[in-house]
Amino acid sequence: MKNTPSILIVGAGAIGSFYGAILKRAGCSVSTVLRSDYEAVRARGVRINSPLGDLSYKPDHVYRDGDLPDEAPDFLILCVKVLPGVDRVALVAPWMGENTRLVLIENGLDIEKEMTAAYPDNPLISCLAFIAVSRTESGVVEHKAYGKLVMGRYPEGVDENCQALSRLFTEGGIKVDLTERVVGERWRKCLWNTPFNPLSVIANGADTRTILDTEGGEELIRAMMREVMDVAAAEGYPMADELIDQNIEGTRKMPAYKNSMALDYLNDRPIEREAVLGNVVALARHHGIPVPHLNTVLVTLKMRAALEGRG
């Protein structure tokens, strides 16, 4: 790695743009591969309003699909949504060098395997973002709150690549929790996301309060959390029973909250159904674990997608 580490963000939506800005603040060379926002960012850079200050920046290079970089980046950060129609392996292919570390800042479970299968010799750093951020127009991002990353080497451990990247993010101004078991952290996050996100979609955008206060709602959420826990345990990531109570109580203390999957659905954007729910049900099937509540929600979402031609 050179003195000025080079970063390439593939899929620079709200999340990618934000973390790119943080690394830019840390002194990295930051380039982006864009699709719809290419013209706007090339002309005016990325504007980011944030409680951390004005994070606006001009990427060192602005690429689009089909371009080729002068040299491969030290870190390639992939921030696209995990969707059945998006070939993430092909997306990063032109930009991967021999020494490029592949970094995922993406949601969901079991989303690393296809990447390590395709790039077995590149270290894979898996990250979870805890952040409230949205793209308000082409090249403009509103950072509302939070920003912490949970980060680890996939499938486990913390290596010098994680250490180096973590230092850069910390210098840029955000908190990083390094973890030896990043997949376990994904399961912890999905303990909440896997029940709440799809339910809010099925209920046409119900917020957390509506979901918990509906007759039988909390009981249903608890049953779905229990099923997530059963699958996690079979995968080698057991969780303490109290986490269910803690998640419910924590959610009740928050103001009513409409999650991002519900917002995606209401705004006709694709939802990460498979990454957040379908992969859990597939793992359950693999282990022979019954997950009737999760499966009912998954299949009804598929029916609705079929009806709406969303595939």
Place this chain on the structure above:
Amino acid sequence: MKNTPSILIVGAGAIGSFYGAILKRAGCSVSTVLRSDYEAVRARGVRINSPLGDLSYKPDHVYRDGDLPDEAPDFLILCVKVLPGVDRVALVAPWMGENTRLVLIENGLDIEKEMTAAYPDNPLISCLAFIAVSRTESGVVEHKAYGKLVMGRYPEGVDENCQALSRLFTEGGIKVDLTERVVGERWRKCLWNTPFNPLSVIANGADTRTILDTEGGEELIRAMMREVMDVAAAEGYPMADELIDQNIEGTRKMPAYKNSMALDYLNDRPIEREAVLGNVVALARHHGIPVPHLNTVLVTLKMRAALEGRG
């Protein structure tokens, strides 16, 4: 009963108007209690287009809530939807005489108890309608196909009141199947309705083909049918396992079909969620039978209703 049996239809929507017409053809005196269609029917009678011919008729009396009949009818036929906000006991109260037979032509399960509790001395005849009929405008009904009634004394048996009413319907031109175990017939009908109707609502109006052809769809329907069967058996109405295969195969042979609950939902009309699904889940709970698939669908429908302010 006089030579000309007197019939009062309470809730003369599409179904009530149609069966009223049949009894009129059989020579009965047929009166109706109406709400929204009162003015139209008083002025022009009921118009019914049907493959059976023109069934249009003028009711002998057209009442509205608050009116009082000259004398109590021989048969009071209740055809309102079974909804939490509709007090069916109160609706029929002004019209029930000592010798009035109470007749239900209504969907769902466990919908008779509150009526027999309120009118223990009046014979209760419970009917299921197999019919395709809809109200196209005020006082106008389109009868598309079918019309058979399944009829029995509640909770079981076939008495002389059933025989008499059955004869009248038959004279009017429709088929009646008398059954000793009408509640068992309700379970048989719900074996299909309880899975398909609510799922089509959750999937925003998916038809039978979409439901069965979605990945995991047929499996989910089968799991829900199995749960309905388990509850039916605990209630004393066991069904043969083959009925599941038969229902699936029969549905696959039909053209893609959007059921009435889906149409009600899409047209912002209330749905009979409790009569068709909620009561089954309540009985399951009473017997300690797990029904995770049915319960997931029930609770998500409630969440959506809460969000939409449909209660």
